Amino acid sequence: MAATISLSFPLDPQNLHYHSRLNPISLCKPHQTRFFTRSSPIYKHPLPTFHREGTCSFKSSSSSSSHSSTTSTSPASSFLDDPFRTGRFLSNEELEQLKFLENFRYFKELKSGSLWVRVMGAEEMDITVGLLAESFAESMVLPSGYVSVLKFLVKQYLIERRALMPHMATLIGFYRETVEGGKEEEVQLAGTVEVCFDRRGANASPPTPTPPKDSPYICNMAVKKSLRRKGIGWHLLKASEELISQMSSSREVYLHCRMIDAAPLNMYTKADYKIVKTDSILVLLTLQRRKHLMCKKLPPLNNPSESDLSDSDMEKTT
Numbered sequence: 545m546a547a548t549i550s551l552s553f554p555l556d557p558q559n560l561h562y563h564s565r566l567n568p569i570s571l572c573k574p575h576q577t578r579f580f581t582r583s584s585p586i587y588k589h590p591l592p593t594f595h596r597e598g599t600c601s602f603k604s605s606s607s608s609s610s611h612s613s614t615t616s617t618s619p620a621s622s623f624l625d626d627p628f629r630t631g632r633f634l635s636n637e638e639l640e641q642l643k644f645l646e647n648f649r650y651f652k653e654l655k656s657g658s659l660w661v662r663v664m665g666a667e668e669m670d671i672t673v674g675l676l677a678e679s680f681a682e683s684m685v686l687p688s689g690y691v692s693v694l695k696f697l698v699k700q701y702l703i704e705r706r707a708l709m710p711h712m713a714t715l716i717g718f719y720r721e722t723v724e725g726g727k728e729e730e731v732q733l734a735g736t737v738e739v740c741f742d743r744r745g746a747n748a749s750p751p752t753p754t755p756p757k758d759s760p761y762i763c764n765m766a767v768k769k770s771l772r773r774k775g776i777g778w779h780l781l782k783a784s785e786e787l788i789s790q791m792s793s794s795r796e797v798y799l800h801c802r803m804i805d806a807a808p809l810n811m812y813t814k815a816d817y818k819i820v821k822t823d824s825i826l827v828l829l830t831l832q833r834r835k836h837l838m839c840k841k842l843p844p845l846n847n848p849s850e851s852d853l854s855d856s857d858m859e860k861t862t
């Protein structure tokens with residue numbers, strides 16, 4: 545049995561607690577997954593990689609050579625290399641799925657810059673922890689002094705969750721602002737979101753109202769405060785839905801949203817998520833915020849290349 549933290553977003557202090565769970569090692573049931581081809585347009589975009597020391601390099605996944613606008617470079621890694629190791633035995637199918645996760649890319653030109661979304665690698669855990677801890681502190685209205693405690697808890701949580709790949713994935717989005725005169729702005733980590741694909745990736749103690757464990761689930765979305773209202777949250781959601789469409793046979797995606805959080809509530813409503821259940825008012829007695837459980841039925845994905853071009857949201861970027 546391994547200790548994990550249940551950390552559900554939006555975070556209430558009660559949702560942050562240790563519990564025990566067994567790391568599942570048994571074989572997963574075969575199901576269909578789709579793969580991007582290397583000729584997909586998405587592979588033509590250079591991919592930023594963040595390093596522990598805070599530097600960022602670009603590598604194009606269409607070739608092994610590194611691009612020039614870098615502060616440092618790193619060799620291309622295979623899915624068996626460290627960034628995507630889960631530290632447990634995997635079936636062949638899980639290895640395939642892991643490889644798919646490693647290759648998943650979502651790119652979007654926004655009005656004000658460019659956004660890349662992909663699965664978080666181990667070396668990007670610390671910057672992701674920083675972003676999540678700040679967002680949780682903001683949600684819980686905690687003084688900044690608590691951020692370091694939150695960072696510790698969030699890191700334990702991310703480590704434990706990451707061991708459940710390929711049944712879940714933490715996505716991260718990088719943003720580069722477009723500035724006049726061709727000057728290149730620095731790439732920065734802009735946001736993150738967690739997606740669970742099936743029962744084995746599900747949180748052991750999900751928040752109320754309880755979602756079905758077998759269904760895909762989206763949680764812990766956060767966009768850096770200074771980069772909000774640029775379409776980043778929207779495209780993190782679209783990237784999550786695309787990945788779910790390809791990783792899960794289930795089409796019904798669930799998420800929680802606190803009733804008081806107008807920004808995400810507007811976003812999920814606009815993205816066609818419907819409230820299926822709401823916490824009873826008695827939840828207030830446990831000092832928790834009331835939450836909606838929301839659900840959306842994703843359309844079937846017919847063609848893998850649709851992923852690259854998917855844009856029911858073109859209006860968002862044009």
Ligand SMILES: CC(=O)SCCNC(=O)CCNC(=O)[C@H](O)C(C)(C)COP(=O)(O)OP(=O)(O)OC[C@H]1O[C@@H](n2cnc3c(N)ncnc32)[C@H](O)[C@@H]1OP(=O)(O)O
Pocket residue numbers: 553554679683762763764765766767768771772773774775776777778779799800801802805806807808810811812814
């Ligand atoms: C399942 C979960 O994870 S729930 C938890 C969600 N996370 C949080 O609440 C953490 C704190 N908040 C955030 O990080 C951000 O505000 C997010 C993630 C909710 C939204 O990210 P952003 O990048 O700012 O959203 P984005 O610019 O893509 O806006 C998408 C839509 O959301 C809605 N929205 C976003 N911000 C706001 C706001 N401040 N007020 C009202 N509506 C808003 C709008 O409908 C918007 O569409 P529009 O711009 O066409 O009007």
